[in-house]
Amino acid sequence: xxxxxxxxKVNGDEVExxxxxxxxxxxxxxxxxxFSGAKEGCGTGDCGACSVTLNGRLVCSCLVLGAEAEGAxxxxxxxxxxxxxxxxxxxxxxxxxxxxxxxxTPGILVAAKALLERNPDPSDxxxxxxxxxxxxxxxxxxxxxxxxxxxxxxxRGETA
Amino acid sequence: xQFVTAQSTAEAARLLAESGGAARVLAGGTDLLVxxxxxxxxxxxIIDIKKIPxxxxxxEEDGGYRIGAGVPGQMLGEHAGVVALWPGVVxxxxxxxxxxxQGRCTMVGNLCNASPAxxxxxxxxxxxxxxxxxxxxxxxxxxxxxxxAGPGKLNLKPGELITSIFLPARPKRASDAYLRFIPRTEMxxxxxxxxxSLELAEDGSIAHARVALGAVGPKVALVEDAARAIEGxxxxxxxxxxxMAACRAACSPINDKRGTVEFRTxxxxxxxxxAALIAKDRAGEKQ
Ligand SMILES: Cc1cc2nc3c(=O)[nH]c(=O)nc-3n(C[C@H](O)[C@H](O)[C@H](O)COP(=O)(O)OP(=O)(O)OC[C@H]3O[C@@H](n4cnc5c(N)ncnc54)[C@H](O)[C@@H]3O)c2cc1C
Ligand code: FES
Ligand code: FES
Numbered sequence: 184x185x186x187x188x189x190x191x192k193v194n195g196d197e198v199e200x201x202x203x204x205x206x207x208x209x210x211x212x213x214x215x216x217x218f219s220g221a222k223e224g225c226g227t228g229d230c231g232a233c234s235v236t237l238n239g240r241l242v243c244s245c246l247v248l249g250a251e252a253e254g255a256x257x258x259x260x261x262x263x264x265x266x267x268x269x270x271x272x273x274x275x276x277x278x279x280x281x282x283x284x285x286x287x288t289p290g291i292l293v294a295a296k297a298l299l300e301r302n303p304d305p306s307d308x309x310x311x312x313x314x315x316x317x318x319x320x321x322x323x324x325x326x327x328x329x330x331x332x333x334x335x336x337x338x339r340g341e342t343a
Numbered sequence: 344x345q346f347v348t349a350q351s352t353a354e355a356a357r358l359l360a361e362s363g364g365a366a367r368v369l370a371g372g373t374d375l376l377v378x379x380x381x382x383x384x385x386x387x388x389i390i391d392i393k394k395i396p397x398x399x400x401x402x403e404e405d406g407g408y409r410i411g412a413g414v415p416g417q418m419l420g421e422h423a424g425v426v427a428l429w430p431g432v433v434x435x436x437x438x439x440x441x442x443x444x445q446g447r448c449t450m451v452g453n454l455c456n457a458s459p460a461x462x463x464x465x466x467x468x469x470x471x472x473x474x475x476x477x478x479x480x481x482x483x484x485x486x487x488x489x490x491x492a493g494p495g496k497l498n499l500k501p502g503e504l505i506t507s508i509f510l511p512a513r514p515k516r517a518s519d520a521y522l523r524f525i526p527r528t529e530m531x532x533x534x535x536x537x538x539x540s541l542e543l544a545e546d547g548s549i550a551h552a553r554v555a556l557g558a559v560g561p562k563v564a565l566v567e568d569a570a571r572a573i574e575g576x577x578x579x580x581x582x583x584x585x586x587m588a589a590c591r592a593a594c595s596p597i598n599d600k601r602g603t604v605e606f607r608t609x610x611x612x613x614x615x616x617x618a619a620l621i622a623k624d625r626a627g628e629k630q
Pocket of ligand 3: 281282283284285286287288318319320321322
C-alpha cells in the first residue's frame with residue numbers, strides 16, 4: 184500500500200510523516216510523531232479524549248485522517264505549557280483535583296483552552312455544553328467545571 | 344485504499360464515476376470515518392473535497408446564502424447573516440454532535456448520510472433549500488427535499504456529488520425554528536423532530552408556511568397539510584390543533600427502545616406546534 188507523505192505544523196513546529204491513507208490523525212500524532220497526549224477512548228467521536236485543534240477548530244483527531252493534515256496547523260496538549268511553566272488550566276486542574284486517572288484530561292484541557300479563547304468568562308452551563316463531548320469516568324464533572332472557571336478567572340487577572 | 348485531495352469538482356466527479364460506486368466523498372468525516380472503523384463501509388478511494396475552491400465558503404447570492412459543502416456547523420453558527428435569515432437551519436445544524444463534531448460536520452454530509460433523524464435536514468426542507476449537484480453530465484439544482492430516497496439512500500446518480508446548499512432570500516417578516524426530542528440534553532439522535540418556516544402577512548397572520556418532520560418515517564417529510572392548517576391563521580388554538588393533527592397523520596415511525604410509534608407520533612405534533620410558535624415570534628420581532 185502506498186504511504187502518503189504529509190507536511191504539517193504541530194504546536195507551531197513544522198513536522199512531516201508518512202502514513203497509510205486510512206490512518207487517523209490521532210494514530211499519526213501518537214505513533215509517528217510522538218505526541219502521545221491525545222488519547223484514544225472510543226475511536227468514534229463520542230468521548231473527546233483525542234481532542235486537538237485543526238486550523239483553529241476543536242476536533243476529534245480520531246475522526247480526522249492523517250492525510251487531511253497536509254498544510255494544516257494542529258495544536259495538542261503538549262503545546263499548552265511553556266518551558267517548565269504549566270498553562271493556568273493545567274495548574275488549576277492540579278490545584279483543584281480535577282483529574283484522577285487522567286485519561287480524559289488532555290482532551291478536556293485542549294477543549295477548555297479553545298473555549299476560553301472564544302469566551303474568557305463562560306458561565307457554568309456554557310462550560311458544560313462546550314465540554315459535553317468530553318467524557319470523564321472518574322473525577323466527576325463538578326470539579327472539572329470548577330477548575331475551568333478558576334483558571335478563566337485567573338487568566339482574566341481577577342484572582343491571585 | 345487510496346486517498347485523493349480533489350482540486351476541482353470535475354476531478355471529484357470523474358473519480359466518483361470511474362470508481363463504479365467504490366469511492367466515497369469525505370467532508371467532515373464524522374459519519375464516514377465512524378462507518379469505516381466499524382467496517383460498515385470499505386471505500387477503495389476517499390475523495391477529500393474540502394480543498395476545492397469555494398467548499399469552505401459562505402457567500403451571499405440573490406439575497407440568500409450559498410453554503411459550501413465543506414462548511415462545518417460551527418462556522419455556519421458564526422455567520423451573523425445566515426443566523427439572522429435562517430435561524431432554524433442554523434439551530435438544526437448546531438444540534439449535530441459535540442463541539443468537536445461541530446468543528447467538522449457539514450449539512451451536506453448530514454443530508455448525504457441519509458438518516459431519517461439527521462438534524463439539519465428538516466429545517467433545510469422547511470427552508471426550501473436547494474442542493475447544487477455536480478456530476479459527469481454537468482451541474483443541476485435539486486430541492487433538498489428530493490435528495491433522500493430512504494434510509495441510507497439518495498437520489499444521486501453515479502458520479503454525482505453535492506457542492507453547495509442554497510438558502511433562498513425571504514421576506515422581512517419571516518423566520519423558522521427547529522426542535523428535536525432526545526432523552527438527554529446533548530449528544531443524542533432525534534427520536535422525533537420538527538421544523539417550521541413561515542412568512543407573516545401585513546396583519547400578522549401566516550401568509551405562507553412549510554413544515555417538515557424528522558425521525559418519524561423512512562425519510563424527512565414535508566407535510567403540506569400541516570402548512571395549510573396554519574396558513575391564514577394567527578396560530579390560535581384551533582389552528583395549532585389542526586397543525587398537530589396533520590403532523591400526526593403524516594407520521595409512520597419505527598418502534599424501538601428509544602421511542603414507540605405512539606410516543607414519536609404524539610411528540611412530533613407537539614414539537615411542530617412549539618416550533619411554529621417560536622418561528623412566529625421570531626418573524627414578529629423583525630418588523
Ligand atoms: C459523536 C457524534 C455525534 C453525532 N450527533 C449527531 C446529531 O446529534 N445529529 C445528527 O443529525 N447527526 C449526528 N452525528 C452524525 C454526523 O456528525 C452528521 O451526520 C454530520 O452532519 C455528517 O457530516 P460530515 O461532513 O461529517 O459527513 P461525512 O462523514 O464526511 O459524510 C457523510 C456521508 O455523506 C457523503 N458525502 C459527504 N459530502 C458529500 C457531498 N458533498 N456529496 C455527496 N456525498 C457526500 C459521504 O461520502 C458519506 O457517505 C453525530 C456523529 C458523531 C460522531
Ligand atoms: S477517541 Fe476520539 S472521541 Fe473518543
Ligand atoms: S479522570 Fe479518569 S476519565 Fe476523567
